[in-house]
Amino acid sequence: MSMPIIGAMFTPVAIRLREERVRRGWSQSRVAALTKISQADLSCIERGLRYPSPGWRLRLSLAFDLPEEILFAPAERKAVAS
DSSP: OOOHHHHHHHHHHHHHHHHHHHHOOOOOOHHHHHHOOOHHHHHHHHHSSSSOHHHHHHHHHHHTTOOOHHTOOOHHHHHHHH
């Protein structure tokens, strides 16, 4: 099954969020509890089906203790920032 076009656009953010969550050993349930974003919505974000709203981006960056500019940077900027 191919990824929807909208999902392809959000893939770098989706991958980054999932990698960060897994790196910390957190479940989607834990992130949902920390951010008050439903697990279903987090799953959609991690699959590239939805892009987080400004409010959700703030909650996610606070939960991961990472600046929004890093957590939600385009793939090219992240490579430079690393």
